[in-house]
Amino acid sequence: MxxxxxxxxxATGEHRVWRVYKEGVESAQATLPAxxxxxxxxxxxxxxxxxxxxxxxxxxxxxxxxxxxxxxxxxxxxxxxxxxxxxxxxxxxxxxxxxxxxxxxxxxxxxxxxxxxxxxxxxxxGCGGVDAAALGAALQVSRRELRIAPETLWGLVATMAQVQAAYRASGGIHAAGLFDADGHPLAICEDVGRHNAADKAIGTALLQGKLAQAAILAATGRASSDIIAKAARASIPVVASFSSSTSLGIELAEAAGVTLIGYLRRNRFTVYTHPERLAARG
Structure with a gap:
């Protein structure tokens, strides 16, 4: 190829804004995502x-x-x-x-x-183009034997934060990362669209020959059905969102065999589907 x-x-640009306080109004330059x-x-x-x-x-x-x-x-x-x-x-x-x-x-x-x-x-x-309702159980992700330690998932939050340069500069921008089963980063990308951030991370791993190692897709945006579909088509068995999921996202993850996690933080998360992939804590 x-x-x-x-x-x-x-990836970012400067724009003149006016900040309004109780004490008055001031002009300033703000960094915005492009x-x-x-x-x-x-x-x-x-x-x-x-x-x-x-x-x-x-x-x-x-x-x-x-x-x-x-x-x-x-x-x-x-x-x-x-x-x-x-x-x-x-x-x-x-x-x-x-x-x-x-x-x-x-x-x-x-x-x-x-x-x-x-x-x-x-x-x-703000929106994806995947028709999740038409996918149903057609997207089946294997790797049922995979086990991910909760500590591995908690560690993704800090790893993602370290490389979110555009977010630190401007705010209002999403990030998505692919990680192996031990939490080692394979690709982390930022974009104004949460779907684009996921596609950039998948494409980066694909170009670098690392996609087969991907066990986790972590995303700062909500894990709706289209994000689940992207992970399933890339054969990624675990999706972890810093935000929530949706009813259709949970339904698709259940049918496709994807372990879906929401509200990922440094010390907690919520599991929506297929908890068997989480390693038991001793």
Missing amino acids: ATADEGAMA EAPLAIEIDGRQVAVLMRTPGAEKELALGYCLSEGWIRSLHDVLLVHHCGSGGDADLNADPLGPGNRVRLALTPQAQACLPAAEATRWVFS
């Missing part, structure tokens, strides 16, 4: 536009394609190219602007798995 280097775009569209083009066909935080564009595109079920591994990908990294004659003509498109070429076998041509799917930063 061929790749191309990414163009550099800022949000821009990213088109995903497969073999000349634009299949989706994601509203994302700039950065890790190839990883986001690969993770999105895998979590949608369009590819199963890097063996399905012949080329991934972030337009704007150099050598793009039509760069300035792109209606989404420079650096906001990733082009992929897939094998003929993978092309046959793509959905029928339809209007481009727009996925905004």
